[in-house]
Amino acid sequence: MSIADNLARLHEQIAQACRQSNRSESEVALMAVSKVHPVEVILEAYAAGQRLFGENRVQEFQEKSQHLGGLTDANFHLIGPLQSNKTNKAAELFDAIDAVDSLKIAQRLNAAATALGKKLPVLVEVKLSYEESKHGLAPEELPELLAAIDHLESVEAVGLMTVPPWSLDAETARPYFKELRRLRDESQKTHPALTQLSMGMSNDFVVGIEEGSTCVRVGTALFGKREYPA
Numbered sequence: 001m002s003i004a005d006n007l008a009r010l011h012e013q014i015a016q017a018c019r020q021s022n023r024s025e026s027e028v029a030l031m032a033v034s035k036v037h038p039v040e041v042i043l044e045a046y047a048a049g050q051r052l053f054g055e056n057r058v059q060e061f062q063e064k065s066q067h068l069g070g071l072t073d074a075n076f077h078l079i080g081p082l083q084s085n086k087t088n089k090a091a092e093l094f095d096a097i098d099a100v101d102s103l104k105i106a107q108r109l110n111a112a113a114t115a116l117g118k119k120l121p122v123l124v125e126v127k128l129s130y131e132e133s134k135h136g137l138a139p140e141e142l143p144e145l146l147a148a149i150d151h152l153e154s155v156e157a158v159g160l161m162t163v164p165p166w167s168l169d170a171e172t173a174r175p176y177f178k179e180l181r182r183l184r185d186e187s188q189k190t191h192p193a194l195t196q197l198s199m200g201m202s203n204d205f206v207v208g209i210e211e212g213s214t215c216v217r218v219g220t221a222l223f224g225k226r227e228y229p230a
């Protein structure tokens with residue numbers, strides 16, 4: 001299967017999930033998660049019409065970005081955890097930061113974006129499970145972080161994202177997706193810009209769409225298995 005074939009199949013699956021949950025396909029963006037794969041897969045997906053991409057490491061994307069100069073209408077989001085010493089680079093390289101989980105990071109991104117004369121949309125990553133290794137903000141801390149981000153001139157919180165515990169069974173993710181949506185709906189009352197819900201990956205994006213996702217982040221089902229260097 002080529003990347004173009006996989007894209008076509010994913011669009012069909014997304015369309016079907018939208019029909020089944022009475023949603024419009026235009027409400028759900030497909031993000032191509034190209035982390036670990038070589039830059040060629042980005043170029044191939046772009047040639048097949050894909051415009052929204054997710055990368056999870058600043059350093060890795062910095063190298064790839066040197067070969068992506070021609071793709072002026074493509075959008076690249078950082079979807080992985082961000083260390084504070086990488087915020088300047090991240091603000092420069094990415095169109096949006098989708099995994100902000102502290103005020104310190106938001107403030108540093110704001111300073112960098114202001115210096116660049118750039119507006120940076122961000123998603124707040126919420127941690128809804130109690131696994132030790134997961135990144136993300138505790139849900140109780142969300143109101144305070146959103147209120148603080150409101151005061152930043154160059155960073156705007158436009159939604160929430162979460163990564164549920166990994167499972168082969170897509171249904172395992174459903175309660176986490178429901179909870180993220182509830183938090184978004186609640187927060188949106190006081191933060192109207194908070195419209196987006198980034199949830200659902202290769203094995204559970206249909207459940208994500210059923211629960212209100214506006215962006216599914218798909219790597220494996222589009223580009224195949226990731227071969228991590230030893």
Ligand SMILES: *Cc1c(COP(=O)(O)O)cnc(C)c1O
Nearest residue numbers: 033056079201202217218219220
């Ligand atoms: C790697 C990654 C994905 C894509 O996962 P697949 O299971 O390969 O689709 C989505 N979201 C985040 C945050 C990731 O790090």
